[in-house]
Amino acid sequence: MSAPLAERMRPSTLNDYIGQSHLVGPGAVLSRVVETGSLPSFILWGPPGVGKTTLAHVISLELKRPFYALSAINSGVKDVRETIERAGNSGLFAQSTPILFIDEIHRFSKSQQDSLLGAVEKGVITLIGATTENPSFEVIPALLSRCQVYVLQHLSKEDLIQMVNNALVKDALLAEKKISIASYDAMIRLSGGDGRKLYNILEIVTSQLDGNSTLIIDDEKVNSIIMQNLSLYDKDGEMHYDLISAFIKSMRGSHPDASLYYMARMIEGGEDPLFICRRMIVLAAEDIGLANPNALLIANACYQSVHQLGMPESRIVMAEAALYLACSPKSNSAYMAIESALNTVRQHPNVPIPMHLRNAPTSLMKELGYGTNYKYAHDFKGNFVAMEYLPDQIKDAQFYVPGQNAAEERNQTLIDRFRQPDKNT
Numbered sequence: 001m002s003a004p005l006a007e008r009m010r011p012s013t014l015n016d017y018i019g020q021s022h023l024v025g026p027g028a029v030l031s032r033v034v035e036t037g038s039l040p041s042f043i044l045w046g047p048p049g050v051g052k053t054t055l056a057h058v059i060s061l062e063l064k065r066p067f068y069a070l071s072a073i074n075s076g077v078k079d080v081r082e083t084i085e086r087a088g089n090s091g092l093f094a095q096s097t098p099i100l101f102i103d104e105i106h107r108f109s110k111s112q113q114d115s116l117l118g119a120v121e122k123g124v125i126t127l128i129g130a131t132t133e134n135p136s137f138e139v140i141p142a143l144l145s146r147c148q149v150y151v152l153q154h155l156s157k158e159d160l161i162q163m164v165n166n167a168l169v170k171d172a173l174l175a176e177k178k179i180s181i182a183s184y185d186a187m188i189r190l191s192g193g194d195g196r197k198l199y200n201i202l203e204i205v206t207s208q209l210d211g212n213s214t215l216i217i218d219d220e221k222v223n224s225i226i227m228q229n230l231s232l233y234d235k236d237g238e239m240h241y242d243l244i245s246a247f248i249k250s251m252r253g254s255h256p257d258a259s260l261y262y263m264a265r266m267i268e269g270g271e272d273p274l275f276i277c278r279r280m281i282v283l284a285a286e287d288i289g290l291a292n293p294n295a296l297l298i299a300n301a302c303y304q305s306v307h308q309l310g311m312p313e314s315r316i317v318m319a320e321a322a323l324y325l326a327c328s329p330k331s332n333s334a335y336m337a338i339e340s341a342l343n344t345v346r347q348h349p350n351v352p353i354p355m356h357l358r359n360a361p362t363s364l365m366k367e368l369g370y371g372t373n374y375k376y377a378h379d380f381k382g383n384f385v386a387m388e389y390l391p392d393q394i395k396d397a398q399f400y401v402p403g404q405n406a407a408e409e410r411n412q413t414l415i416d417r418f419r420q421p422d423k424n425t
Contacts, residue, residue, distance in 0.1 A: 005174070006199035009167050010054055012061050019051055019159040019195075021151050028152065030055070033190075034062045036333070037096075041120050041127040043105065043135050043144075047192025052130035056101045067099035067127070072107035077115045097126050105129035106138035108209050113140045154193040155378045160184070163195055164202055174206060178214040186219035190226055191291025202224060216362030240271070244279055247322075251280075253286045256326040263322050273314050277303040280321055291331035291405040298324050340399040351391040 010015045014024050014034060033039055039059070044052040060067040068087050070079060086099040100119075102108070119125045120143070127147060128355045131138060135149050155163075161184050168174050168181075187205075191198035195281035205217055205225050249318050250258035266276055277299070284299035306314040360370035375385045388395055402408035402415065 004200070005167060005171060005194045005203040008171055009163070009171075009199060009226070014058055014062060017051065017055065018162055019155045022150070023150055024055070030059065032060060037063055039063060039065070039097075039099075039126050040148050040152055041146055041257055042148035043129040043131060043139065044150055044152055045131050045133075045135055047154055047193070048192075049134055049196040049198075050152045050155055051195060052152060053101070054102060055330055056128045059128070060099045060101075061265040063096065067101065068098060068125075069101045069103065072102055073093055073106040075102075075112075079215070080112060080115045084116075084125060088119070097123055100125040101128045103129070103130050104132070104363055106131040106135070109116045110140055113143050117142055117146070122398060157184075157188055157197055160188050160191065160193070161276060162196055163198060164400070167199065167202060174202075177349070179206060180214055180216045182216050182218040186222035186226075187217075190222065198372050225332065243269075243271075244276070247276070251283055251322060251326045252330065254326055254328075254330065256323050256389055259322045259326040262317060263318060265317055265422050267311075267318075273311060273318060274303065276318060277306050277321075280318075280325060284325060286335045287318070287330055288325060288328045289330040289331045289334040289403070290411065291333075291403055291407050293407075295325055295328050329405045330407055331408060332400060333403040334410065337400040343396055344394055344399070348393055350393075351393045354388060356387075357389065366371060382403050 014031060017024055022028060025031065044055060044353055047054055054119045059065075066087065069085050070083055071225070075401070087100055100116075102116075105113075108357060114125060120127050125233055127148070129135075135147075139147075148398055158278055164184060164187065168179055177323070187198060187201050190201055196372065205222055206215060208225055247259060247262035247266065263276060267273070281296070281299040281303060284295040288295040291377065298321055299397070302317055305317045309317065356374040360366045360369040367370075375387050377383050377385050379385075390397060400411075400415070402412040
């Protein structure tokens with residue numbers, strides 16, 4: 001069984017590498033690195049399928065460096081240390097420093113990233129990391145300060161067309177077939193600028209060729225064979241996070257049509273419906289909150305219904321919930337309140353609880369003053385009595401600021417009562 005087309009087409013020299021001319025073009029920074037042989041540790045940051053892994057491989061081949069690779073998804077600290085040890089041992093007999101390539105380095109924990117520091121600093125290995133996330137937030141400062149960061153761009157339409165044309169000529173299996181490209185548009189659109197997906201599409205489409213007939217690839221054929229892009233939705237990749245982000249932000253922004261559109265894309269792409277429902281529960285609490293407490297009930301009911309029904313009927317329930325959430329009044333007051341309270345707890349941990357609020361289950365505790373002078377609110381007019389409930393150190397703290405909506409105006413009235421003299425005693 002042959003390797004996938006994307007693997008068969010992986011270049012071995014910078015001359016064959018397509019795209020990222022700002023890094024590997026004539027006189028560009030990584031071209032100079034290859035020319036001089038002076039290779040720093042660096043991180044390649046860019047979207048999926050634009051050539052990060054390939055570029056690391058090409059540089060190692062061009063410089064004839066020993067190459068070791070780890071994936072952050074399935075590697076732990078032990079794997080990192082063992083690989084560094086192997087690389088260090090190979091470096092004893094090599095003329096140049098081995099390269100350690102770590103794919104998806106942003107998925108490494110702090111301890112895993114810490115385990116790289118010594119080897120990078122001592123020059124035991126040259127680190128090349130690849131990430132789809134901003135290294136400023138995902139890579140620890142100590143490691144980031146020891147690495148250059150190079151940003152890879154989305155592949156252009158011209159780049160993608162060149163990749164297809166190269167494959168038809170240079171790949172041994174495709175070169176044997178009679179293939180004519182009538183239109184590249186569908187392949188490029190479905191790939192989303194991801195070179196790996198583009199090769200997958202091309203391989204799937206060309207596999208439909210029967211006998212010695214000429215295969216004419218046009219947009220209609222591509223769309224029918226790929227089946228509306230179902231097999232290309234990567235539930236673990238960047239598109240997964242981009243779509244759910246767009247979905248949440250559309251509901252938060254009270255745009256029902258956009259909310260349905262992004263939900264439909266996820267459903268059509270095979271996303272787990274319960275994942276979508278869980279995100280709606282979070283939004284109901286975080287972004288709608290006390291402006292419409294029923295939103296949380298609706299979101300929870302949606303989750304339970306989808307769990308019981310399954311698809312395709314669940315799409316109707318999900319659409320109803322998404323539309324309800326998108327059209328609800330919005331308030332993030334509960335989210336902001338708990339964040340503010342947690343911040344205060346971190347700044348003032350373990351402050352003494354006021355004596356009148358403490359529990360007094362024993363006579364000794366009562367003698368010590370536990371529960372003394374506590375005022376039972378139901379003994380007073382309106383079931384309210386002004387009394388201090390917070391510890392002295394933070395007695396003026398205000399965590400909850402009611403949102404500007406009809407539902408929370410009543411809450412503001414209640415809060416104002418705490419700031420007035422006690423007229424109920």
